[in-house]
Amino acid sequence: MRSASRRLLATASLMSLVAVTGACSSDSGPDASPSPTKPTGCDGKKAPTFKGTKQAFESVASVGEGKAVGIQAAAPQLTKASSGAEGWSVATISIHARVLTNGIFAVTPDSVMLIDEKGRQCTRPRTNAVKSPLPVGEIDEAESASGKVSFLVPDDAQLSKYTVMYADDPASPAADAEWSRQGVAPSANAATSCAPGRTSPMKLGEIEREDWGESEVVGSEGAQMRITVEKPTVKPLNPSSKHPNDVDGLAVKVKIEALGSAAFVDRNMFQMVDGEGSLCRYAPLGTEGETLTTDLIQSGQSQTYTLIFWAPKGAADQVKKLQVIHRADTSTTTGDAGWHDPKEKAPYPTGRPKPKPSPSSSASPSTSGSAAPSSSAPASTPTPLSTP
Incomplete structure (x- = not known):
């Protein structure tokens, strides 16, 4: 309504x-x-x-x-x-x-x-x-x-x-x-998940994740982007019709640079998963304070955006082992880059990652510095839900 x-x-x-x-x-x-x-x-x-x-x-x-x-x-x-x-x-x-x-x-x-x-x-x-x-x-x-x-x-x-x-x-x-007077007060257990029971379908195709603040290059030759994702911070949310009243924000700064041709970016390219394997919710058209819906970055230019994901109100700081996954194709659940804090040991979305090829390796490293996404991922999988 x-x-x-x-x-x-x-x-x-x-x-x-x-x-x-x-x-x-x-x-x-x-x-x-x-x-x-x-x-x-x-x-x-x-x-x-x-x-x-x-x-x-x-x-x-x-x-x-x-x-x-x-x-x-x-x-x-x-x-x-x-x-x-x-x-x-x-x-x-x-x-x-x-x-x-x-x-x-x-x-x-x-x-x-x-x-x-x-x-x-x-x-x-x-x-x-x-x-x-x-x-x-x-x-x-x-x-x-x-x-x-x-x-x-x-x-x-x-x-x-x-x-x-x-x-x-x-x-x-x-x-x-x-x-x-004989009634029972509802349990006040502290929330440790951004969206309890909302299991994430996101995968990473055995790509090694970057640390918060580090850059990763994604895309094919001639149409690449260099993406840097900062560590999420808690952002209290004021009442608004753009988000539920029972959530606070997890704000993420993202810098994107177009390295070849102009780069198209979409809010739904970025997903957040917590340490319990839950897919964090967000508003596809933007929460208050969010600065990305869609954009076109000209070649050689860069833009910095704020993304906001949701966590239970008053407990956003209790949600641990967060990771952000980027996917170039918003219709798939397989990402091509990920960021996390290695000290927290956030569970890897699809098993143990393969190490990046060493300089002496005979294999040619990919332009994104990581292996290609798994071909077993269903390309027609619907975009994960991002609304309440």
Whole structure:
């Protein structure tokens, strides 16, 4: 969802949610018709079903299509606000909603539900009784939403036994997340891969890799490029529609010199692989701060570019044994040059490399200073995915 199409879709969703808000059951709560007897529990409808794992309060639950939105729900708290009905008090839940990846999403307090120990929903007051309520609105990569949602509970309610549910679609019979005091906080294991589970298909055809900062000549005679790749550095990324909100950057400086005819360069010629064999993601059309999409370098000229690959936010410095692979043909997974830190001993993409021919060798060294790519590589293999 981007530009106008993103806005139209989000607006349509928002209008639907506003319609649901108008039809919610808060007007039928206790303040509309006070119960003549002391309430023993909430008087709303039955709670929706939930098949996942209950989370601890304050932990982030990923909800929505593609798990693109993160919702935090605090434990319910009693307030001193007047409920307007005898036997009933006002409890609030603090909510924070933010976009984890990309897009524009509608947010409404009707997605939040307080459930008593008998599995009944608590109704909301007819009028807002607390400050800083959660608004009906939109969130995107740069804008999050925070606020409180109020509910009517019996004066003697044991809120420690209550749970909080969230349904992306308030009319759905199933919830997307649930929090309780007995819930489990998601694991906070440190990320050590730039893209866990995203196995790299890249190969190097038994070419010996260069150290960071060293140059390698690639291409055929008369149409060669001298490429120098510097060591990656961590680059914090600000919210943007060009990358997910849950990543930071690994920035790489690349200098390219055209040695024969003019040289065409493309962002997709460069791939990054981590020490766990994962292919690092990037934006084909450029992350904020990236300077290469496509370019034509005139013969005898050079250009320096910044490439940005993605790593889990806050853990980019934990991703080790990185290597950058260059491939002249973006439709193949076999590269013709690679760079790494030999001290880190990053796993070689296709087995042990062959040493470069010595000056006394009878074999003629290739113009790139390395062996030709393996002919067994499938030339028609699609370009590795580079988007989220």
